[in-house]
Amino acid sequence: MLGRGHFFKWYMGIFLVFLYAPAILLPVFAFNDSSVVSFPLKGFTTKWFTVLQTTDSLHVAVRNSLMIAVTTAIFSTLFGVLAARASTRFSFPGRRSIMGFIMLPMVLPEIIIGVSLLVVIIQMGFELSLWSIILGHILICTPFCIAILSSAFMNLDQSLEEASFDLGQTRWNTFWLVILPLVMPGIVASLLIAFTISLDEFIIAFFLAGTEPTLPVYIWGQLRFPQKLPSLMALGTILLVLSISLLLIADYFRRRGVRKTGIENSGGFL
Amino acid sequence: MTWFQKWRRGEGAQGLFLISPTLAFTLLLLAVPLVLVVALSFWTQDYLTLHRTFTMDNYKTAWSEPMYQYLMGRSLKISMMVTAMTVLLAYPVAYFISFYVPPKRKAMWIFLITIPFWTSYLMRIFLWKVILGYNGVVNGSLMGLGLIEEPLSFILYNQNAVVLTLAHAWVPFAILPIFVALERVDRSLIEAAEDLGDSKLRRFFRVTLPLSMPGVIAATIIVFIPTIGDYVTPRLVGGPNGLMIANMIELQFKKANNAPLGAALAISAMAIVTCVALIFIWMNKKYIRGAK
Numbered sequence: 001m002l003g004r005g006h007f008f009k010w011y012m013g014i015f016l017v018f019l020y021a022p023a024i025l026l027p028v029f030a031f032n033d034s035s036v037v038s039f040p041l042k043g044f045t046t047k048w049f050t051v052l053q054t055t056d057s058l059h060v061a062v063r064n065s066l067m068i069a070v071t072t073a074i075f076s077t078l079f080g081v082l083a084a085r086a087s088t089r090f091s092f093p094g095r096r097s098i099m100g101f102i103m104l105p106m107v108l109p110e111i112i113i114g115v116s117l118l119v120v121i122i123q124m125g126f127e128l129s130l131w132s133i134i135l136g137h138i139l140i141c142t143p144f145c146i147a148i149l150s151s152a153f154m155n156l157d158q159s160l161e162e163a164s165f166d167l168g169q170t171r172w173n174t175f176w177l178v179i180l181p182l183v184m185p186g187i188v189a190s191l192l193i194a195f196t197i198s199l200d201e202f203i204i205a206f207f208l209a210g211t212e213p214t215l216p217v218y219i220w221g222q223l224r225f226p227q228k229l230p231s232l233m234a235l236g237t238i239l240l241v242l243s244i245s246l247l248l249i250a251d252y253f254r255r256r257g258v259r260k261t262g263i264e265n266s267g268g269f270l
Numbered sequence: 271m272t273w274f275q276k277w278r279r280g281e282g283a284q285g286l287f288l289i290s291p292t293l294a295f296t297l298l299l300l301a302v303p304l305v306l307v308v309a310l311s312f313w314t315q316d317y318l319t320l321h322r323t324f325t326m327d328n329y330k331t332a333w334s335e336p337m338y339q340y341l342m343g344r345s346l347k348i349s350m351m352v353t354a355m356t357v358l359l360a361y362p363v364a365y366f367i368s369f370y371v372p373p374k375r376k377a378m379w380i381f382l383i384t385i386p387f388w389t390s391y392l393m394r395i396f397l398w399k400v401i402l403g404y405n406g407v408v409n410g411s412l413m414g415l416g417l418i419e420e421p422l423s424f425i426l427y428n429q430n431a432v433v434l435t436l437a438h439a440w441v442p443f444a445i446l447p448i449f450v451a452l453e454r455v456d457r458s459l460i461e462a463a464e465d466l467g468d469s470k471l472r473r474f475f476r477v478t479l480p481l482s483m484p485g486v487i488a489a490t491i492i493v494f495i496p497t498i499g500d501y502v503t504p505r506l507v508g509g510p511n512g513l514m515i516a517n518m519i520e521l522q523f524k525k526a527n528n529a530p531l532g533a534a535l536a537i538s539a540m541a542i543v544t545c546v547a548l549i550f551i552w553m554n555k556k557y558i559r560g561a562k
Contacts (some may be wrong), residue, residue, distance in 0.1 A: 008366045015363055015383075018438065022397035023389045027406070038405045080293025083292040098289060101297050109491060109499020110515050110528035115523060115536055117301035120308055139299050140397070142292065159304070200391055202502065219392050224508075243388040249383060 020103035023240060029230065037229045048234035058235070062241055065199055068214060072137040072198040077190045079138065080145030081183075088153040089145075099146075101138035106143040113139060114207030121208070136204040141194040148193060152186025153255050166223040174267030192250035196243050215239075311533035320525070321480070328534035338518065338535065345515040346542060347496055348429055352436040353494040357486060359437060360444035364485070365478075367445075368452035380449065387442045395506045398435040402426040402507065427509025435503050440496075444489035451485025480558050487554055491547055498543050516538050 029037050052058060083168070086092070087099050101270035105113060117136050121128060153258035156179065164174040180187075209217050220229040282387045311328055314321045332338050386394075401407045402425045409421035425431060455478060459488030463473045501516035508514070515535060 004379040008362065008370055011362050012366055015359065016454060019383065019386050019441065021401060021407075022394045022438075023386045025397050025400065026389065026393060038403070039407060039410045064287060079295060082288050086285045086288035090281045090288065092282040092285030092289070094494055095285065097477055098293055101301075104288075104291055104296075105300065106496050109496045109516070109540070111499035111501060111537055112304075112307075112540060113300070113517060115519065115532065116300065117306045118523065119306050119529065119533070120299075135299055138295070142296070144403040151318070194424075196388060196397075202391055205500075207520075216390070217391070220502075223392065223396060232393070236390050239390045239393070240388075247385070247388055255377075 006088060026233060026240055027237045031057040032230070032233075032234040035227060035230055035231060044131065049232040049238075050233045052234055052238075053230070057213075058218060061213045061215045064130055064212050064218075065215035068134050068205075069195045069198040072141055073132050073191045073195040075134075076138045076141035076145045076194045077149075077187060078192055079142045080149045081143070083146050084149035084153045085179075088150055088156075090159075103143045103146065104258065105140045110201075110203040111207075114204040117204070118207050128208055130210075130214075131211055132210070133205050133214060136208055137198040137201060140201070140204065140252070141197050144193055144197060145190040148190045148254070149183070149186050152183040152189075155257075157181055183257065185255075187254040189252040189257070190248040192246045192253075196246050196250075200239070273545045275493075288491045291361055291557075293559045294489055298498055308537060310530050311537050313530050315530050329538065331531060332534045332538050338515075341515045341518055342512070342539065342542065344429070345539065346546070348432055348504075348512075348514060349494055349497045349543070350546075351429075351442065352497050353490055355433060355437040357438050357448075357459055360441050360448055360489060361486070364442075364445050364448035367449055368455075381444070382444050384443055391436075391439075392502065394439065395503050398431070398438065399426065399507050401527050402431055426507060427512065429508065429512050430511075431507040432504050432512045432514070435507050436497055436500065439503070441491045444491050447488035447492065447560045448482060448485040451482040451488075455481045470478075483554055487551055490550060494547060494550075495543050498539055535538045 004252060012086050027158055028041070030048055031046065032041050035043035063237075083102055087095060095100075113136060117132065117139075121132050126132070160178055160182075161174055162180045165171075168179065202220060204221065205214045207252070213221065219232060222232055311322050312326070314323075314327065315324055363383065367376055367383075399406075403409070404423065404426070406421075406422050406426070408425060409418075409518070412418045413421065416445065459481070460473060460477050461475045468476065493539050498514070499516050501514065501520045503512045504517055515541075519536050521531045522528045524534075524558050
């Protein structure tokens with residue numbers, strides 16, 4: 001047994017280096033005092049971060065992306081709550097196939113979703129805008145929200161709901177006073193996950209972006225210019241810190257939700 | 271009470287009512303667009319005007335032109351290699367977390383494995399270019415150690431780089447389903463095999479692996495189907511010989527202005543990938559049945 005444990009120690013060590021290599025190099029190059037992104041390192045600087053402050057086109061892209069991500073988070077969580085509640089509480093005809101269909105964007109290549117939305121929008125004679133990206137993002141984020149929210153709703157004890165009915169509360173009041181507070185942590189986690197996915201999504205945004213770029217579309221445009229790379233590393237570092245903080249917050253809420261319903265915590269997201 | 275009122279108050283109606291907004295949204299933005307793409311693949315486009323007469327020409331071109339055949343074959347090969355590498359990398363990790371990590375620490379480990387996935391997608395791919403490049407991290411450290419004299423050039427701008435970068439991007443998605451399947455394996459069955467005298471290796475191949483196969487299948491599907499549609503990784507690290515079918519689809523929809531051909535290529539790629547995935551699932555069913 002000791003021999004096997006030893007194998008896993010080595011394997012996990014190498015695996016974690018492989019897994020974390022890009023995430024660790026990103027801040028290293030962001031603070032490196034050289035206009036070329038390569039080794040050996042030249043010294044410490046924060047000038048690439050100051051460059052970001054004065055780039056106006058970047059600020060526009062950030063504003064667009066934030067608008068898209070917030071809208072996407074709200075709508076996909078709303079759709080997620082409805083679907084998760086319906087599928088965990090009620091049995092209705094065709095439930096499995098309906099849920100399978102709604103979860104489909106999770107396994108569909110994003111290029112297919114991008115292409116098909118592009119075709120529809122052009123055929124209907126609409127202009128590409130930030131809204132077309134929002135629609136695409138809601139489509140791909142909803143399955144992730146459902147996955148998180150389903151476990152929140154599944155852990156609900158149905159007798160709490162029945163108790164509320166017995167005490168004379170209406171269906172509506174029961175939802176607001178009993179169910180919603182219990183699944184609130186799941187809802188917060190779902191909002192944060194959808195926000196994070198949308199903020200980083202490139203493939204669909206690239207197909208559906210009109211004249212207004214999102215942050216990843218902006219980054220893609222800049223990757224061609226070698227002199228822009230160090231400041232992109234700084235930008236990437238900020239995004240990394242931001243998404244990890246959001247994720248830690250989301251995980252905190254998810255755990256709190258699990259504790260509230262009194263079920264042993266196991267596993268992470270998804 | 272009429273049957274309609276009864277039905278309306280019942281579980282089925284309430285469930286359908288609740289799910290209807292999400293379902294309607296998905297129908298409108300997924301099903302309708304997909305149907306339209308299928309229709310488009312049977313039409314033709316001539317600069318900006320679309321001719322809506324039924325034709326199989328796009329499919330004929332997509333399936334007979336050597337360039338498209340070649341790209342399709344290469345994409346399929348790369349996707350399969352990515353899937354194999356991802357699942358092989360992921361299985362020991364999932365096994366370690368499920369069998370060796372104390373229950374209280376499992377959630378933390380899963381979290382640790384999902385974090386890199388949240389690094390900016392474009393940055394992650396770009397950094398692999400930095401790691402594998404001519405003056406990159408790998409070459410730099412190998413030369414520093416004196417293991418090689420000249421930088422290795424076969425590690426960037428080719429299919430290996432695409433496979434490695436994609437495997438890195440997808441590995442968390444493969445670990446999770448395999449981990450869930452391993453958690454469900456009844457430990458007493460493994461003990462029973464041990465008591466009956468099976469060696470560690472036999473125990474693994476006769477009990478643990480077949481029982482965790484649903485997780486492996488889920489991981490395979492989750493990785494294999496979406497990788498065929500990636501056009502960013504091939505573009506950034508693939509070089510001229512690493513481009514995939516998705517790059518061609520993107521080109522047809524954007525610069526080449528031939529959306530119908532792009533649609534035919536996209537649908538052909540999806541159909542091929544789905545068939546391969548179904549064959550894989552079918553073969554696995556046979557394997558699991560054989561093991562019983």
